[in-house]
Amino acid sequence: MSTKRTAKEQIRSILKLLHNSKRILKMVWENHKKMVLITLALSLGIALMPFVKSGVLALLVNNLTNIHTVTPSAVTWLSILAVAMILIPELLYGFKGYVDRWFNIDLQEHFEILFITKKATIDISTMEDPKFNDTLNTLWERGVWPMVEMTTNIFMNLPNILEVIIATVILYSFSPWLFLIVALAVLPRLAVEAIYGEGVYGIYHAEAPIRRRFWAFRDHFMDKRDLTEMKLFQSTGYFIRTISDIFHSFNLKQKVVERKRVFWHMGALLITGGAVGLGIVTVIRSVLSGETEVGTMIFVIGSIVELEGALAGFLMNMARQYKDSLFVSDLFKILDVKSSIPRAKNPIKVSSTYAPRVLFQNVSFSYPGTSRQVLSNISFTIEPGEKLALVGVNGAGKTTLVKLLCRIYDPTGGQILVDGRDLKELDLDSWLHALGVLFQDYSSYQMKVSEAIALGRSDEPLDMDRVRWAAQGSEAAEFINEWEDGYGQMLGKQFEGGIDPSKGQLQKLALARALYRNPAILVLDEPTASVDAESEAKIFARLEALPKDKTVILISHRFSTVRTADKILVLRDGTVHELGSHSQLMEKDGTYAKLFKLQAKGYNTE
Template structure:
């Protein structure tokens, strides 16, 4: 029932279409006034050509008929011949200019829509990004957002052209009979209804199948990703996944085919109705020629005017129908662009001292993820002094990574507060705070740049330092394999690029760690930083972490107790609560969760 309601076009949809048109026009107008003026001028000239051509051609035919009867080559005939040739030349010239401006406008729209979307994605806070309410919207925008905006914007000019053609045709037909205009409108109105219904149905499929599309792309990417492809082959699941992808695709295509088939039937009936209306007008004009002495040239002119009117009206209604369809998608884009920050930045945030490592305090902090009442963290009280090396320990799902996310202010606590040097994190200027942080998360990014760039991206606010890149590589134990590559620090990463190499998972992680070292932050946040690295390399890396300047704070999450035991202080988190807090030796003496986990892991090495 709900789907049927969605499929019906509505006044609200029309209102949104005009609101979207106005909003998009303002954006374009603010940046490209000369281009818009030029496009409108060329569109106006192009739009009056059909009627001008019909008028000149009609006059030429009338003069030819008269000249043939009188056997005289009259001056009006010469004028009409010149006018006709001039119109052909000018129309060709304007057509070329129109194509050029159309291309320029398309390139601008492509750039504008792409960067408008990218800038929004870049400005989204993590809370908004991970919010389930936004996932379908984000998926729809990723799939069709940019080209729908381009289509929608371009159609505004086509709409302008059709309106000019319509006005010029009405003026021309005012010299014939007023009711011709009414007949033409009646003949083309069904086309508008058909296009509106089709547009709504197409959007409804896209809207209702957003989750199916996400699953389709997820499974498709598994087939095209090298790491996933290896596992699929070993587990003999390639055929299974292809079958799953095919079923999802076929289901979506089946729905699309159903509405296209229905659209074809409705479009055929609407066209037949329009042809009947045209037939009535043609019979009337033929009768005027036979019984009322309407000249052949005038007959040609009126027939051309009727054709222009029909074309303008049907084109206008077709564009309105497709605009209505595109507008439904553009509405989604604007909804995405209007997503408000959940983690809001203070208007005048307090800047932190860039030369000082701040003290971190969690004060009665509790947290639940959006749309969930379950507390992931419960009344966390924790102090981390400047220069401390603190390890967070606990089973999967205990809340360790969530605590890190709050420290990075990806989310705000639902209760309590986080203090940075005595100031509420909500009141601190995030840019000044982030300049003090260096982080390596479990799901880190692999940058397929040159090696030195992939490391140097750790601090892009400064000019790339080759010596600092080398130092960072040595600290992360990356220098050994980098030196073995042909182009060393100028080596291209990623086999999909010319001369590129594909690092192993462990090598990628070392490069990510090198980025953190290159950043040289006051606070290191490391979430399983050596999960893909061998024990020997791990020992070297943590030896380097231990030799960091004394004022550098390290917050570490790791399941490897050989690493954790080296921390100044170990925090055990269970079910969102801190249950133990102390040094390795102290927690072993307590003989609680930490001691049990440590002994269990140590036993595995005996």
């Protein structure tokens, strides 16, 4: 792929690098002042050492070459200093290495928690955006290491900057032309590293959708259930071939960029080496002409080498920062993501102790980036304490309706009223606190059973009585009590003493988590899809027995479970097709009655 960029784009990228560096330094200073000050002090010491060392050596040589005027005490002290200049830098480097490792550990923890915390606050609607996922995937693969590395390189450049300043003063005072030749000769190496870094980033950015597919395929090999099915269906070969093809295509592009980089890098090194050689020859000729002492020659040549090394180190670190900055920009894009669900300026708190009256008033909805209406002119009311069942074929809009109730999305038309107030006017956190939602694609957690259930209210201390009550309500208590460690049982065989519950057991644990939350409005999407018939009957009997101030919204394809609901809403093509109690809808003899009879027929025996 092409890595050529216009001058404007290069300048824009450099300005972006400076902006990112400033932002990182501000973050690091605010959270790690002590470590920053220690690093600065050590950097100063390390920067001074090469010049002090070559200066002492130069004085020693000049004194020895002037044997008639030199004093023994001067030679002794200079010799002691020369030896000290060998030991002191080693001690400084050793201590700085320890500080750098300590600092890196702190930085990794800080940036990792920062990223995870931000991701936890991002709206679910944003998480479902493919373009956002491309950026997130690029970042997720590399983690926070580009930010850690960029921070490290910023601080590594401090000694380089100081060395460049000191060496510049020395060489410029000796010969301005000599300084200019050495300084300009290093620039080609910067250009090579900058172009290479841009090329690698370009590949990662352009291939993001493909690499997201790679990670999706790869994750199947990490999931025991997926791998079992792949083996039984003999499809592992297909997955391996697909992963191999993605790898090969992606890596081939990287190798092309790397091949170009090596060629130009070698050329840049020859230019730099030639300039340094020219500088050394110039100084030697000055000694031969009698203009410069031998010790001074050693000091100047040492300064040339230090300037070249410091400039090269500075520019290489800048190039690495430039490359890391491209990925860091993605991280800042994530950190700067604004909520797509606007918060009310004067939010109204919602009580979680009693269920409110909820009115869907002419609600319509289309997913972002699409024109197709998933819901069209939906109107119905959920009375406090009512048991409402949502029925309809797949794609009818049942789950989307729940997402609107949870404010994962806002309606594109109409409004949702809670006790007469627009849902958008409510305090979102307190509204979510009043809800307990269990989607069909529920999560399972690898922790102790009691902890997994108590996640329903993780903002409160774990209440074992409440844990047991929730487990009873979901029919999970029966198998939990049979486990060796009971509610202390570890979930997940990869942990010592852990077990892998069955799918039905996992769903009961998920339902227990929702019940533990004890919300004002409980929303259950196919809560017993993996549960046996006997347990299902007991679960729904307990749900029916919930206090009258608790509203239950149930999505189910099993008509035997919805018939006891106070109200049944039949969705069809995103519209309210039928609405009423079981008896009312059966009397109407419409879609619900037809589907109920069809399902009942399958249970009837001849």
